[in-house]
Amino acid sequence: MAEPRVPRRRRFLVCEPRHFAVQYAINPWMHPDRPVDVARAQAQWKTLTDVYRAHGHTVDSVEPVPGLPDMVFAANCAVVVDGRVFGSLFHAPERRPESLPFDTWFKSAGFDVYRPESVCEGEGDLVPAGRWILAGTGFRTTRDAHREAQEYLGAPVIGLTLVDPYFYHLDTALFVLDDDNVAYYPEAFSPGSREVLARLYPDAVLAGREDAMAFGLNSVSDGRHVFISPGATELAGRLADRGYVPVPVDLSEFHKAGGGIKCCTQEIRS
Ligand code: ARG
Numbered sequence: 001m002a003e004p005r006v007p008r009r010r011r012f013l014v015c016e017p018r019h020f021a022v023q024y025a026i027n028p029w030m031h032p033d034r035p036v037d038v039a040r041a042q043a044q045w046k047t048l049t050d051v052y053r054a055h056g057h058t059v060d061s062v063e064p065v066p067g068l069p070d071m072v073f074a075a076n077c078a079v080v081v082d083g084r085v086f087g088s089l090f091h092a093p094e095r096r097p098e099s100l101p102f103d104t105w106f107k108s109a110g111f112d113v114y115r116p117e118s119v120c121e122g123e124g125d126l127v128p129a130g131r132w133i134l135a136g137t138g139f140r141t142t143r144d145a146h147r148e149a150q151e152y153l154g155a156p157v158i159g160l161t162l163v164d165p166y167f168y169h170l171d172t173a174l175f176v177l178d179d180d181n182v183a184y185y186p187e188a189f190s191p192g193s194r195e196v197l198a199r200l201y202p203d204a205v206l207a208g209r210e211d212a213m214a215f216g217l218n219s220v221s222d223g224r225h226v227f228i229s230p231g232a233t234e235l236a237g238r239l240a241d242r243g244y245v246p247v248p249v250d251l252s253e254f255h256k257a258g259g260g261i262k263c264c265t266q267e268i269r270s
Contacts (some may be wrong), residue, residue: 077102130179136170215260
């Protein structure tokens with residue numbers, strides 16, 4: 001019998017996909033010649049924010065900037081732990097200008113913002129998990145950024161190496177279920193990093209390639225509800241078996257840019 005799961009109210013930061021498009025290719029999902037339906041993207045995104053609010057979560061919004069088509073992926077702009085904002089420095093020159101509007105939003109909301117010197121893509125790769133921070137590297141965020149994050153945030157940072165270009169950010173291959181557990185796709189990690197994950201999380205929920213390719217690991221959990229891609233059916237079943245409540249939300253239009261639910265969702269932990 002699975003134990004009852006208790007949700008915790010979250011504060012999320014998002015950015016409306018008004019200017020969403022695929023205009024360049026910086027990951028294998030992106031094909032600028034394949035059209036994106038912006039109206040459909042906006043409707044899907046609105047559903048996501050409505051669902052968050054319906055589950056009791058607070059949703060704040062940064063004003064989108066024309067010419068920054070990936071700005072909707074708010075998770076990449078920073079990672080916030082105990083009210084400390086560790087900002088971003090994007091790998092791709094196309095995305096570098098996104099940091100400023102997010103930094104400005106955080107400052108006007110009363111937060112100090114640390115600007116990293118090394119390439120760092122916020123919660124895309126730096127994933128707070130209870131007492132420590134899991135940190136991806138291999139494609140975007142660097143080991144130097146992991147060191148900077150540990151120094152600024154004062155939390156242990158555990159580096160994990162990503163090896164599959166389809167899972168270029170840690171949040172495409174792993175998500176945090178609650179303070180004590182995660183779900184992940186083992187094959188996205190180097191052998192040593194797989195061992196680290198197995199040591200830290202002997203009871204983790206594991207996903208196969210099909211669920212991972214359906215953006216099933218790019219999910220958001222409030223400790224009870226898991227907002228998850230409807231394509232990740234097998235993973236949703238495994239989560240339900242463990243007492244979590246899968247809440248399917250379709251962001252398929254954003255998959256064309258290599259993003260899903262978690263990519264669109266920054267969590268403000270204060
Ligand atoms: N097109 C964006 C990029 O490649 C997608 C970012 C997705 N965000 C995420 N947190 N995984 O940078």
